[in-house]
Amino acid sequence: MLRQVFKKIYRLRRFFFRAIVLNQARECGRGLKVNSWSWVSKETKLADNVNFNGMSIRGSGSVVIGSNFHSGKDCLIISDIHNYEGTEIPYDSGLIKKNVVIEDNVWVGDRVIVLGGVTISEGAIVQAGSVVTKDVPKCAIVGGHPAQVFKFRDIERYERLKDEGRFH
Structure with a gap:
C-alpha cells in the first residue's frame, strides 16, 4: 500500500516538473521526461525524447537541445555573460548572448556546467562534474574543468545502434 502511494507521488511530481518545462520552453518535441526540478529559459528549444533529471537553463541566448538527450542531476547551462568591457567595472548592466547547441544523442552527467558559446556534437558524453567551455567533437567523451577529450x-557501433533506432 505504501509503495503504491509513493509511486503515485513520484508520477505526480514528474507530471508537475514536465508541465513547468513545457510552459517555459519555446519549442518542445515529443516524449519529454522531467524526473526532477528543472527550469529552462524562454529561448530553449527541445527536440524529441529529451530527459532531464535536474536541469537549469539560464540566460538570454538560444539553447537548442537535440533528440535523445539525457542529463544527470543538478546540471546548469548558462547562455549569456555580463559585459565586463562596458562602461562600468567590474561589469555594466548589459548582457552578451552566448548560444548553446547540444546535438542528438548526448549524455551529460551529474552536476555538469555548460557555458555559453558552446556546441556539444552528436553522440558526445560529458563526465559528471565537468565544466564545458569549448566545443565538443562528435562521439567524444570529455571530462574535467575545463572539459577535455580523453x-x-x-x-x-554508435552508427549501427543509431541506424537500428536503439535509443534509451
Whole structure:
C-alpha cells in the first residue's frame, strides 16, 4: 500500500516538473521526461525524447537541445555573460548572448556546467562534474574543468545502434 502511494507521488511530481518545462520552453518535441526540478529559459528549444533529471537553463541566448538527450542531476547551462568591457567595472548592466547547441544523442552527467558559446556534437558524453567551455567533437567523451577529450566512443557501433533506432 505504501509503495503504491509513493509511486503515485513520484508520477505526480514528474507530471508537475514536465508541465513547468513545457510552459517555459519555446519549442518542445515529443516524449519529454522531467524526473526532477528543472527550469529552462524562454529561448530553449527541445527536440524529441529529451530527459532531464535536474536541469537549469539560464540566460538570454538560444539553447537548442537535440533528440535523445539525457542529463544527470543538478546540471546548469548558462547562455549569456555580463559585459565586463562596458562602461562600468567590474561589469555594466548589459548582457552578451552566448548560444548553446547540444546535438542528438548526448549524455551529460551529474552536476555538469555548460557555458555559453558552446556546441556539444552528436553522440558526445560529458563526465559528471565537468565544466564545458569549448566545443565538443562528435562521439567524444570529455571530462574535467575545463572539459577535455580523453576518449572517443566506438563510432562504428554508435552508427549501427543509431541506424537500428536503439535509443534509451
